[in-house]
Amino acid sequence: MKLWLGTGLVEEDAARLSPFDRGFTLGDGLFETLRVREGAVLRLSAHLARLAAGAGVLGMALPALDLAAALAATAEANGLAEGVLRLTLSRGTGPRGVLPPAEPNPTFVITAAPLPAPAPPARLVIAQGTRRNDRSPLAQVKSLNYLDNILARQEAARRGADDGVLLNTQERVAETSIANVFAVIGGDLVTPPLSEGVLPGVMRAAVLAEGAGERPLTPEDLGRAAEIFLTSALGIRSVAALEGRTLPGRAVAERLRARIAGA
Structure with missing residues (x-):
């Protein structure tokens, strides 16, 4: 190479x-x-x-x-x-x-x-061992220090999951260890705003341009979502389960993959 x-x-x-x-x-x-x-x-x-x-x-x-x-x-x-x-x-x-x-x-x-092979729908857990510092300017910087993310990912692996959802200091949803989070709740496609300690993902911006909205989300909000998916520079990944609850919904993620280049 x-x-x-x-x-x-x-x-x-x-x-x-x-x-x-x-x-x-x-x-x-x-x-x-x-x-x-x-x-x-x-x-x-x-x-x-x-x-x-x-x-x-x-x-x-x-x-x-x-x-x-x-x-x-x-x-x-x-x-x-x-x-x-x-x-x-x-x-x-x-x-x-x-x-x-x-x-x-x-x-x-x-x-x-x-390019890695397409990943199957993800199994998520809510990370308990660490939090995303929504008050730090580094929350919106893609820095070389990924230790909180690493801890969340290790915890997820120990619990038999693919990734961990990081909560912020207010116990609200920020993102996972490697991706932004979107959820379909009550028919609305939403994601946490940047002020929640969210990295400004480039694929996140592309999904927002397709009509998604922003609002603070709690773990309970995710618990009643009909569909959850993750976004990163490498694409859109559906979520199969959160904390053991099956999420069969795939339709919104599939529609966005068809509309957005590289998703």
Whole structure:
């Protein structure tokens, strides 16, 4: 595999990162997962806008290069007509301590992977061991620190589920460990607003553009939903069960898959 490192393509075996990189030592950075379809990156402008917004929150400079061209070159170098690109940006190396260096030298990496096989409808549980901090500016940043998400996913696996729904500090629904949550409740398609500690997903935005609404949701709301599905950059995934309750509904998710590219 070839990957983009810094300013150009390198072979995977030749790629080197410093052990003092703040992305490794502190999780000081951002990432984007991008779907490639028929050789083109889907929703590229939305991904780059979110990356820029996240960099602004962290006070981090974006690399001075054509990011779209770098992504396209990485896909082409790996023969990736259908697949996934991951763009990772860290603040780069720095001395010990939390305060970033005055003149950081960011690390920029793009990797490529095949498109995973379609996942079956997900089995969800409500995560009990951790919460999404809706009061933190990092709730809307796709940062390199995913430890709350990892804890929720580990808990779900222990409980025989595919993913865990993260509640926020108000005990309301935020998202799962890797996706935004939509539910059909009383005939309305709804999702929690960003103020609930929700990552502004690019597929989430595409579903909102199709007429979905936003409102705070409780676990009890999800418990009476006729249909639940998850959205991420890689598509729309129906939910088969929540806390052991079967959810047979698939119609809204199937309709949206037919309407939205890459869903």
